[in-house]
Amino acid sequence: xxxxxxxxxxxxxxxxxxxxxxxxxxxxxxxxxxxxxxxxxxxxxxxxxxxxxxxxxxxxxxxxxxxxxxxxxxxxxxxxxxxxxxxxxxxxxxxxxxxxxxxxxxxxxxxxxxxxxxxxxxxxxxxxxxxxxxxxxxxxxxxxxxxxxxxxxxxxxxxxxxxxxxxxxxxxxxxxxxxxxxxxxxxxxxxxxxxxxxxxxxxxxxxxxxxxxxxxxxxxxxxxxxxxxxxxxxxxxxxxxxxxxxxxxxxxxxxxxxxxxxxxxxxxxxxxxxxxxxxxxxxxxxxxxxxxxxxxxxxxxxxxxxxxxxxxxxxxxxxxxxxxxxxxxxxxxxxxxxxxxxxxxxxxxxxxxxxxxxxxxxxxxxxxxxxxxxxxxxxxxxxxxxxxxxxxxxxxxxxxxxxxxxxxxxxxxxxxxxxxxxxxxxxxxxxxxxxxxxxxxxxxxxxxxxxxxxxxxxxxxxxxxxxxxxxxxxxxxxxxxxxxxxxxxxxxxxxxxxxxxxxxxxxxxxxxxxxxxxxxxxxxxxxxxxxxxxxxxxxxxxxxxxxxxxxxxxxxxxxxxxxxxxxxxxxxxxx
Numbered sequence: 377x378x379x380x381x382x383x384x385x386x387x388x389x390x391x392x393x394x395x396x397x398x399x400x401x402x403x404x405x406x407x408x409x410x411x412x413x414x415x416x417x418x419x420x421x422x423x424x425x426x427x428x429x430x431x432x433x434x435x436x437x438x439x440x441x442x443x444x445x446x447x448x449x450x451x452x453x454x455x456x457x458x459x460x461x462x463x464x465x466x467x468x469x470x471x472x473x474x475x476x477x478x479x480x481x482x483x484x485x486x487x488x489x490x491x492x493x494x495x496x497x498x499x500x501x502x503x504x505x506x507x508x509x510x511x512x513x514x515x516x517x518x519x520x521x522x523x524x525x526x527x528x529x530x531x532x533x534x535x536x537x538x539x540x541x542x543x544x545x546x547x548x549x550x551x552x553x554x555x556x557x558x559x560x561x562x563x564x565x566x567x568x569x570x571x572x573x574x575x576x577x578x579x580x581x582x583x584x585x586x587x588x589x590x591x592x593x594x595x596x597x598x599x600x601x602x603x604x605x606x607x608x609x610x611x612x613x614x615x616x617x618x619x620x621x622x623x624x625x626x627x628x629x630x631x632x633x634x635x636x637x638x639x640x641x642x643x644x645x646x647x648x649x650x651x652x653x654x655x656x657x658x659x660x661x662x663x664x665x666x667x668x669x670x671x672x673x674x675x676x677x678x679x680x681x682x683x684x685x686x687x688x689x690x691x692x693x694x695x696x697x698x699x700x701x702x703x704x705x706x707x708x709x710x711x712x713x714x715x716x717x718x719x720x721x722x723x724x725x726x727x728x729x730x731x732x733x734x735x736x737x738x739x740x741x742x743x744x745x746x747x748x749x750x751x752x753x754x755x756x757x758x759x760x761x762x763x764x765x766x767x768x769x770x771x772x773x774x775x776x777x778x779x780x781x782x783x784x785x786x787x788x789x790x791x792x793x794x795x796x797x798x799x800x801x802x803x804x805x806x807x808x809x810x811x812x813x814x815x816x817x818x819x820x821x822x823x824x825x826x827x828x829x830x831x832x833x834x835x836x837x838x839x840x841x842x843x844x845x846x847x848x849x850x851x852x853x854x855x856x857x858x859x860x861x862x863x864x865x866x867x868x869x870x871x872x873x874x875x876x877x878x879x880x881x882x883x884x885x886x887x888x889x890x891x892x893x894x895x896x897x898x899x900x901x902x903x904x905x906x907x908x909x910x911x912x913x914x915x916x917x918x919x920x921x922x923x924x925x926x927x928x929x930x931x932x933x934x935x936x937x938x939x940x941x942x943x944x945x946x947x948x949x950x951x
Contacts, residue, residue: 387461394467397475400458404482405544406451407628410640410739412825413724414650419827421656421818423717423844423916426649430828433928434840434921439951440932446493447937449500455483456503470535477536480528481550487525488557491518492829493931495571496947499524514943518571522561526583529554533587542619542629549626551591552742555750558584560833563757567801567835570926570948581754588751592768597744598622605778610692613723618738625742632735639735644724644823647711652694652719652823653844654913659818660687665780669794679710679718679847680859688777693822695720697859702727707858709865710847712892712903717846718914723823745773749817756810766809770816787812801835832929841921846914849905852894854881863889869909870895924949 390396417424417431424431433443458479462472483501490497496515501524504511532550540546562580565573591597600623601608612618618627630638642648658675662668663685674682683696690696699722701708712718726734748769755761763784771781791808795815802810817830831839849855854863866881866889868874880888893901896908897915906912932950 387464391461391464393465394471397458397462397465397467397472401475401478402544404451404454404458404479406482407543407626407741408739408825409628410630410638410724410737411643412739413640413644413721413823415825416823416827417650419831420839420842420844421653421822421827422650422721423653423715423846424650425715430840430928431921434923435919438932440935440938440946443932444934444936446490446931447934452483452486452500453503455479455486456501459483459501460503473531473535474537477532477534477550478545481532481536481545481553484525484528484532484557485553487521487528488560491521491525492560492832494933495930497521498944512941512943514941514945515947519573519576525557529557543627545626548591548594548596549742551587552625552747555584555587555591555747555754558587559750559754560829562754564833564835566757567833568926568929578758581757585751585754585758588747588754591744591747592751597625597747599744599748599772599776600624601772601776605688605776606691608776609689610723612740612743613737614726615738616733616736618740621740623744624740625744625747626740628739628741630736630738632732637735638737638739639726641725641734644721646716646718646720647713650721651717651846651916652721653717653916654719654846654848655842655844656818656822657682657690657694657719659815660690661779661815661819662686663688663779667792667794669792676848676850678849678855680856683859687779687819689819689822692777693721693723695722697857703729707860709857709890712847712865712914714902714904715916716914717844717916719846721823745820748772749813749820753810753813753817756806756813759804759806761806761809770813773816773820782809782812782816784809798839799834799836835925835929837923837925837928841923843918843921844916845906846916848913849894849903849911851911852909854889865890865892867892867894867903869893870899870901 385400416422417426417428429443432438459476462476465472495518498513499516499521500510529550533547533554536547536550538547558580562577562584565571565580566577600612600621612621612623615621618624630636644650658668660668668674668686680697683690695708695710698707700706710718710720726737728734752761752765752769755765761784766782766784774781788805788808792811795811796802799811799814814830814834818827821827831837849867852867852869854866856862857864862884864883868891870893872893874891874893877888880891882888892903894903894905894909895901897904897918899908904915906915927949930948930950932946933944938944938946
């Protein structure tokens, strides 16, 4: 831990009024934003050429010498400084406890991220001076730290007001995170034998279901559903003002006119660093509720074929055949850049040339959809989920997009073998429905930044060993990518010279075919296919990945910090 809490605010000159408390706590505000649309680069949802930590770990030789980010305690100092001085204000106890609750909510978020990364960490709920022996203590147990987090959240839940300024966390936001963390910790303990804490998992799962049900029973929120299944879901991510949206519990407001731009177009669209993985595409159900992966030879479907008759959320998340990119008038033809999958993301992408709209789209931090899926998952893990529970949770999400309801008995008697292979730790009479709830989370929250944490708590890190794949092509030749049956691109052999425009073939629409040299990743070509000229899926990379369990569910303490405090010992095989 860094040496001493630094602040420019002297407590004897500040912390006098309610306004002082408000000012300080407002300064602690930190909300996830549109960058979250890029955070699935750490998961199996996206291929990436970026220097993503987990990818570097899986393909390199990680140690405390080179995995050195994350051990930063400055924010905790600021939070604890407030909590040590808040009672000095001339304000009612109720007011003081409201602001203390918000601060403790922030402390819970801080420590939850530390637990996710390191498991056992020093727990500090007070300020330290350079002479305090506590500064040099070792790790506190995960149980100790998590107990502190839950106490902070319980306090915040009891004391934070519901009526707060727009864009700041109030009581309902506290409840969402309370339930989220309880679900995380409960499932993490259940699926991680190395902790030896399985016996305590249900306590957290019960709390997750309890808090989620409180939100559900309040009647304060509902799934945003105007009866337009082709747009309602998408509206949550391309709105300039989420105020009053029935589903949004907390949002990060952007306004380019106030120097707060939401524009992440160059980051999320597949011409820079990231592109969706085929595995994500395959996870969506068919529009009739059947499994895409039950279709014969589904793994050899073309881009156009695999987008036919699917869950509408697929079209509202990823670019589909026929999608039009503003300001063009004709359908977008995916550009097959090397090292990319061919798929494109438009959740988080602003399909406009209007600079105001481009930079002023709000980001939904907490959605009621999460509450419903938290409840359903916790109840399934506890083995108490009923069809009525599903109808009050998962099926509200399916209904929004016109998908058939998830049926409990059918899911449990006919579990998806593909999902079972992904999550072999899932067992018991609720296994089938639990797998479908996991599918629902992946689909509903695709590219919103949930997936990595989900894989970690599931104990499913081995899925990250699978190198993301791209579109499938049967071989060389001409292919339609817009869904009109007319060829758009021409995959040619690596030895073929790309002709000049005047010599290129023209399709039935009078447009030049787009030519790509095709081969394997070792060839001097533009499109890499698994089997080169003989076709296969697009190859995004070839470096072997190795996820070492349980080690890679955690991170080492940076060696410099251990040198400063030798009482900090590495765990789970890290050195």
